[in-house]
Amino acid sequence: MPIPEKLLQSLEGVPGYDRAAFTAVHESGAQVTSLRLNPAKPTDGAQLPLAERIPWTRSGYYLTRRPSFTFDPLFHAGTYYVQEASSMFVEQALLQHTDGSTPLTALDLCAAPGGKSTHLQSLLPEGSLLVSNEVIKSRAAILVENLTKWGADNVVVTNNDPQHFARLGGFFEVMVVDAPCSGSGLFRRDPEAINEWSTDNVQLCQGRQQRILADAWPALREDGLLIYSTCSYSPEEDEAILDWLSESFAVESLPVRLQEGWGIVEVRSPGGGAWGYRFYPDKVKGEGFFLAAFRKRESAPAAKGKVQRPELVPAKEAGTLERWVQADGLRFLRHSGRIFALPEPLLSSFTTLQGALYIQNAGLGIGEAIRDKLIPDHALALSPRLHPSVPRTELDAALAVRYLQRADFALDTQKGWQAVTYGGYPLGWINALPNRLNNYYPREWRIRSAGNDATFEK
Numbered sequence: 001m002p003i004p005e006k007l008l009q010s011l012e013g014v015p016g017y018d019r020a021a022f023t024a025v026h027e028s029g030a031q032v033t034s035l036r037l038n039p040a041k042p043t044d045g046a047q048l049p050l051a052e053r054i055p056w057t058r059s060g061y062y063l064t065r066r067p068s069f070t071f072d073p074l075f076h077a078g079t080y081y082v083q084e085a086s087s088m089f090v091e092q093a094l095l096q097h098t099d100g101s102t103p104l105t106a107l108d109l110c111a112a113p114g115g116k117s118t119h120l121q122s123l124l125p126e127g128s129l130l131v132s133n134e135v136i137k138s139r140a141a142i143l144v145e146n147l148t149k150w151g152a153d154n155v156v157v158t159n160n161d162p163q164h165f166a167r168l169g170g171f172f173e174v175m176v177v178d179a180p181c182s183g184s185g186l187f188r189r190d191p192e193a194i195n196e197w198s199t200d201n202v203q204l205c206q207g208r209q210q211r212i213l214a215d216a217w218p219a220l221r222e223d224g225l226l227i228y229s230t231c232s233y234s235p236e237e238d239e240a241i242l243d244w245l246s247e248s249f250a251v252e253s254l255p256v257r258l259q260e261g262w263g264i265v266e267v268r269s270p271g272g273g274a275w276g277y278r279f280y281p282d283k284v285k286g287e288g289f290f291l292a293a294f295r296k297r298e299s300a301p302a303a304k305g306k307v308q309r310p311e312l313v314p315a316k317e318a319g320t321l322e323r324w325v326q327a328d329g330l331r332f333l334r335h336s337g338r339i340f341a342l343p344e345p346l347l348s349s350f351t352t353l354q355g356a357l358y359i360q361n362a363g364l365g366i367g368e369a370i371r372d373k374l375i376p377d378h379a380l381a382l383s384p385r386l387h388p389s390v391p392r393t394e395l396d397a398a399l400a401v402r403y404l405q406r407a408d409f410a411l412d413t414q415k416g417w418q419a420v421t422y423g424g425y426p427l428g429w430i431n432a433l434p435n436r437l438n439n440y441y442p443r444e445w446r447i448r449s450a451g452n453d454a455t456f457e458k
């Protein structure tokens, strides 16, 4: 499928664009596969064909080929996230422009399926809060799934329109806007998308990007960091947005230091000279991507949201839960009959969020308490905070896949609730009754067919 001529023409004169090399790399059919290891669930990735490290991130690797992630139980255990390499550059923007030790309140505004959010969660200093938002409800569910597998307890997933964030005046110190775009940067991966590309859609996307930024802008604190990115090559969605931002708001454009050999092209926007970073697949080992960083240099309006007090679980009941979860520093809360836990210092932020946004998931799901018994939440099994005294049974690869298919299987094991593991990492719960074994893998997450592979995440 040839790249649209109108796109090629629109890139003439854009720094770093080389028509011959750009079209050749698209025509070559060459594919790059990469992933990021989860530092909270350390593995050596020995089961994966890992090649060299991705130079702009501490935890990303290229692969020599694309394996079947779907049939690797450690993928479902959340030990890694399959992600396009260029996108991991967000790490440089964050680490170069935050001090790395002060806890931060961060927003990932356009977050599904969760590539940037899982990455940010790994990078944010201890004690930070990440609000991971997705406006489309079905995609918010995928976001919850991926963040649950990642095993974090400091993330709140919301399902809101960007304009709802205006109620949270000055709430965030970091805001990542990985905006919906015309998607030309992913043509190599998804040639079907070429058919959907049009100059009209580029214009449409530009308007939407401006609206998203303007709507959420009040939620960023004065001196807060904005990271804007797209997977589009079109200057209308990249440099033109930087110029529009600089004209519309008081911002300071921030450079991101590059190292020799990365192949990333540094650009200045034509109007205001804002710094931007372009990724071309003929120059970097990764897909098309664009990123820019700004510091907000104006005050934010006061927060308007109402405060909604969370229902804390009384200490006596919390004592029972401590058999299941390493609870140091956590507080247990109840919401719609479900118990979840949040790091204590994040409680007051959660109170504010609860009054302003539609919360899909908060902190670490613990389960449902029925009298003094707990029906454990799937998230608890996937959390590094799962108590070491909770019984576990290791499965071999074939049984682990059956478990992940939510199929029936037999196991000679002790009775009651226990986590099933693979390579030592929990995959979820089973409940062994006297005459049968119940598989509690979430129905909507199960491996459905022999053929479906995990999607490649941006």
Ligand SMILES: C[S@@+](CC[C@H](N)C(=O)[O-])C[C@H]1O[C@@H](n2cnc3c(N)ncnc32)[C@H](O)[C@@H]1O
Pocket: 087, 109, 110, 111, 112, 113, 114, 115, 116, 117, 134, 135, 136, 139, 161, 162, 178, 179, 180, 181, 208, 212, 457, 458
């Ligand atoms: C480029 S994708 C995000 C990818 C994600 N950040 C990641 O790294 O995995 C953009 C997201 O914005 C969402 N979106 C679409 N329209 C939107 C709008 N008007 N406001 C906010 N988000 C929108 C899409 O549903 C999509 O999930």
